[in-house]
Amino acid sequence: MRKASATGLFPYLRPMSSRNQDQNPEFVHRAFSSIAQRYVLTNHVLSLGIDVLWRRKVARHVREHGGGLILDVATGSGDLARTLLDGVPGARVIGADFCAPMLAEAKKRGLTELIVCDGLALPFPDGTFDALTIGYGLRNMADWSGALREFARVLKPGGIVVVLDFSLPASPLLRSPYRFYLHHLLPRVAGWLTGNREAYAYLGDSIERFPSGETMLSLIEASGLSGAKWEPQWGGISSLYLATKEAAAGEKSVSRK
Numbered sequence: 001m002r003k004a005s006a007t008g009l010f011p012y013l014r015p016m017s018s019r020n021q022d023q024n025p026e027f028v029h030r031a032f033s034s035i036a037q038r039y040v041l042t043n044h045v046l047s048l049g050i051d052v053l054w055r056r057k058v059a060r061h062v063r064e065h066g067g068g069l070i071l072d073v074a075t076g077s078g079d080l081a082r083t084l085l086d087g088v089p090g091a092r093v094i095g096a097d098f099c100a101p102m103l104a105e106a107k108k109r110g111l112t113e114l115i116v117c118d119g120l121a122l123p124f125p126d127g128t129f130d131a132l133t134i135g136y137g138l139r140n141m142a143d144w145s146g147a148l149r150e151f152a153r154v155l156k157p158g159g160i161v162v163v164l165d166f167s168l169p170a171s172p173l174l175r176s177p178y179r180f181y182l183h184h185l186l187p188r189v190a191g192w193l194t195g196n197r198e199a200y201a202y203l204g205d206s207i208e209r210f211p212s213g214e215t216m217l218s219l220i221e222a223s224g225l226s227g228a229k230w231e232p233q234w235g236g237i238s239s240l241y242l243a244t245k246e247a248a249a250g251e252k253s254v255s256r257k
């Protein structure tokens, strides 16, 4: 496992209100370190296994784009990176995360190219990757726009970003029961499974605050990416966003399709 050297792990660390703990890098790092060993199981239980299908959709988009060199940011215990390796023939997948205990779990799942680094300051030159993916990680970052700009920077012209994260269903019929689940049931079950209820206490609030749908599309397009598309999953409890780094005038797109 490689360690980023340059600027330290938390160059964007800034004081935050206690209400925004879910975007405080120190809190996020501590929370994921404490649940690392039980994260994958807890995820599958809480989503009744549906999260597997959502990650496969990400892999399908990357495969359709042609695979190549892929960076999975906030790779954690490697669920999405593993799905990419299994679902995108010939792809080389690098997993990046600022939480070493989560990466230790990824290593147990057969991932070999892992790097400890902050997703807001990726230790890669401009234009390195054919595709960049992030599953359930952007929401916890201190600066969503800054992260998206950084993702655009490391992509090759013509490369794609696929963001997968939770959202709220549009239908009020689904929204109310889902909110009850998020704010009341989920923290209890997750606390019971991981032994750390605090790590999940802010999940519901973070999903409430995280931009989704058209708002997220605007954020993505304002970050140097274009053609952003939104694919709500299962009535919108999860959302997949896809966008491309446009080739500059005169630059040939490297889309591998």
Ligand SMILES: C[S@@+](CC[C@H](N)C(=O)[O-])C[C@H]1O[C@@H](n2cnc3c(N)ncnc32)[C@H](O)[C@@H]1O
Residues within 6 Å of the ligand: 025, 028, 029, 032, 043, 073, 074, 075, 076, 077, 078, 079, 080, 096, 097, 098, 099, 102, 117, 118, 119, 120, 134, 135, 136, 137, 140, 141, 142
């Ligand atoms: C919910 S887990 C997602 C893991 C995996 N991508 C998945 O699909 O299950 C979120 C991960 O984001 C990581 N993370 C949060 N903020 C980060 C940042 N600024 N830089 C790097 N990793 C970050 C956490 O350490 C954690 O491992």
